[in-house]
Amino acid sequence: MTDSGSTDPTRIPSLPEVFLKRTFSLINSTSDRNSLSLVCKDWYNYERLTRRHVSIRNCYAVTPEIVAARFPAIRSVSLKGKPRFSDFNLVPEDWGADIQPWLSVFVTAYPLLEELRLKRMSVCDDSLEFLAMNFDAFKALSMLSCDGFSTIGLEAIATHCKNLTELDIQENGVADVGGDWLSFFPENLTSLEVLNFANLGNEVSFDVLESLVSRSKSLRVLKVNQKVSLDQLRKLLVLAPQLTELGTGTFSGDLVSSSVNELESAFSKCGNLQTLSGFWDPSLLYIPALYPVCGGLTFLNLSYSVLGADELEQILTHCKLLTRLWVLDTVGDKGLEAVGSHCPLLEELRVYPDDPLDQQSGVSESGLVAVSNGCPKLHYILYFCQRMTNAAIVAVAQNCPNFTHFRLCIMKPHEPDYLTNEPMDEAFGAIVKTCVNLQRLSVSGLLTDLAFEYIGKYAKNLETLSVAFAGNSDAGMEYVMRGCPKLKRLEIRDCPFGDSALLSGLSQCESMRSLWMSACNLTMNGCKKLAQEKAMLNVEVIKDEDGDDSLANKVYVYRTVAGPRKDAPPFVVTL
């Protein structure tokens, strides 16, 4: 397929290998690289030899050996493991997604591995120790929503990773067994740029933390845990005014050794601060100390803070440049009106529930409409609410036609439009009709097959769809399977979709990354049929302890080149 020596004027002469390789090595975008690799055999080779980063979005779609064989020069790996619904306890423990088999291959294939970013993987302390001891060039470890490890594993990382720049422990099921893991960082480690231990429950020695921050001149991200006091936080800020991201811990208690003014002064020296988070139990008295940095903030995460509308407004009046805001629904509709008033540049809003069972509190449709009125650039919304109306969402879609991510969770299953008592079909219909760039959609409330007909008809760019307690019949799912060509991830729970719906999208299944269906109407026979028709799919059924053996209560289907899992636990049956 290469063109060297051809005299045909319409054919492009081939470029020198050295030139191509050098050029390719400058290209970082994975989608660009994927395109390059399809041009011809030579380009496929140059691309694979120069690729430094690989993202594996399903750890069972491929084996580490296959990855290592194709890409010999990788320095940075991202791995995602369990299906997303494992975050909500729908996947049993010991399901899999163990990191160790990957590390065991990487130790010979990628001895110079520098970065590892994991999401929903099972990571044990021994694996962390293995990582720390076997990869001399290792720099950056990030773990989000992983489980299976404790602070003992972190001790190993701290002890052995001589070039560590990043340790990012986020929202994991990590066991903090004490033992002051932070003190295992050697005195001569000065390379840290990112340190996030907000996840951990126990106190760390402040002297050790202070010394570490003080000598880490490149530190730009520091997120402390809830045991760090305000006084201590102030001291850390004085040592690290160059921070761009700060996690404040609780931000509560009494300032003992200094005053609010001194805290404010410390913040005022942090001219680069763009992201603030933490605030687990903020003392309102000290919130004004933040005002000097609020003007430069782009991302404010208050989603652990029980704040009211007025308190939120006070803060937001200072945050004109905010593009991302996460809050708890304790701010209420009034708080969201303040968002609409003060944050014209807002692009992303997330409203999390404080108490999902309390139907009197929280936010409703009016808060969302207020935000959409004031924030025309809004394109990402995650909204937990107790009630909603079709009319409100129609208005929101008109105000903000650029939604790429629309995730609405009406917390009571099957809840209709509370004013008209009708299903919420028209709401989501409006979203998919108006927001042509929609990539991700989560639906909720009372929905008939009509909602799915709309999705199948209009959501042509949809990549991720999450459905719960919705639909009337197989037709609903069939609309989606047939109508959404770009669908990559579909997760469904508690819907009346059965075997024929599953089998309706046979061609779709192979272009999708994964499909999850739980508490639907699937049978083992239907799943077996799917498995027979499509060899490139793993069709896995998670067995219940009790329950009818002919029914398939939890089904996980994904495309793979690795064949059936070799590490499947007894309760996972591959058909």
Place this chain on the structure above:
Amino acid sequence: MNMEDGLSLTLGLPGRAESDKEPNMSCFKNSNNNKRSQPETNDARSESNGSSAAKEAGMDSAPAAKSQVVGWPPVRNYRKNNVQAKKTESESGMYVKVSMDGAPYLRKIDLKVYKGYSELLKALENMFKLTIGVYSERDGYKGSEYAPTYEDKDGDWMLVGDVPWEMFMVSCKRMRIMKGSEAKGLGCNV
């Protein structure tokens, strides 16, 4: 199935039109005598697709008049734990003294820091440099050199792991790590 404690646990969801599979009864095996087969809170193995009020509601908290569904609303455990921990906590933490047979002095730990029994036991093992072994409902910590016990609000000495974690947190006054041989009597059904 024990319903006399006044919890109105429903198996179906409110307003659910379609009636499909039989509700899985295994979750109620566990709620019967306030015991669980494993001390870990997040074990979803024995749960059904439908409601699992025993798991979602605190065992001794307000009656679950609304039926609670596993994994709904879709909020990550990490976030749920953090928000709920704040509600039950006092400023100073939930510190209890821990003594160990043969050790010259006691330790103090903050129970709130741990999300469940396995974390607590790992921490105790680390703190006292010993192995505690695996808990089983029937045999307690049989076979282990040491067994963790605690004194509850009534003044009784109980085996750690028998009751749900949330209940343990509020009823534990102090702990004692006993030699395994001495703890035999506590391993039986109370």
